[in-house]
Amino acid sequence: MPEHPSIARFRAELARRGGTGEIRVLPDSVHTAALAAEALGCEVGAIANSLLFATDDGPVLILTSGAHRVDTGLVAATTGTLHRAKPDYVRQHTGQVIGGVSPIGHPTPVPTYLDPWLRKYDVVWAAAGHPAAVFSTTCDELLAMTGATELDVE
Numbered sequence: 001m002p003e004h005p006s007i008a009r010f011r012a013e014l015a016r017r018g019g020t021g022e023i024r025v026l027p028d029s030v031h032t033a034a035l036a037a038e039a040l041g042c043e044v045g046a047i048a049n050s051l052l053f054a055t056d057d058g059p060v061l062i063l064t065s066g067a068h069r070v071d072t073g074l075v076a077a078t079t080g081t082l083h084r085a086k087p088d089y090v091r092q093h094t095g096q097v098i099g100g101v102s103p104i105g106h107p108t109p110v111p112t113y114l115d116p117w118l119r120k121y122d123v124v125w126a127a128a129g130h131p132a133a134v135f136s137t138t139c140d141e142l143l144a145m146t147g148a149t150e151l152d153v154e
Contacts, residue, residue, distance in 0.1 A: 031099025033066025
């Protein structure tokens with residue numbers, strides 16, 4: 001069975017950025033951190049959720065541990081007021097659907113912030129461009145590939 005085009009695009013972008021992680025396509029959609037952790041057999045905190053928000057200045061991507069919820073008031077001190085992004089907005093700015101937004105491979109660069117809580121894990125898992133696809137990485141590799149700024153989100 002051929003690979004889904006969004007996963008193939010992600011795979012190429014991961015290689016282009018020097019990513020070393022394993023891409024896994026799971027049998028079912030893992031659009032929540034809890035589902036992903038269960039499928040992978042890891043702690044929910046090791047899941048790097050990619051959450052796209054709208055601000056007055058454009059999109060902002062927050063990579064947060066699955067153990068955390070983003071405190072939008074706290075984060076807004078750095079990013080400006082955060083608004084929940086609608087599905088069309090997410091697709092426009094990432095080229096991906098909610099539940100499968102990867103930290104990389106967007107049509108244009110998106111300012112990105114990373115929850116330092118992810119440093120607690122030797123391996124973290126993030127979406128690979130499709131709701132059923134994830135990839136393994138490290139916090140340092142994720143920072144290098146995304147150019148993210150570390151920011152406490154909770």
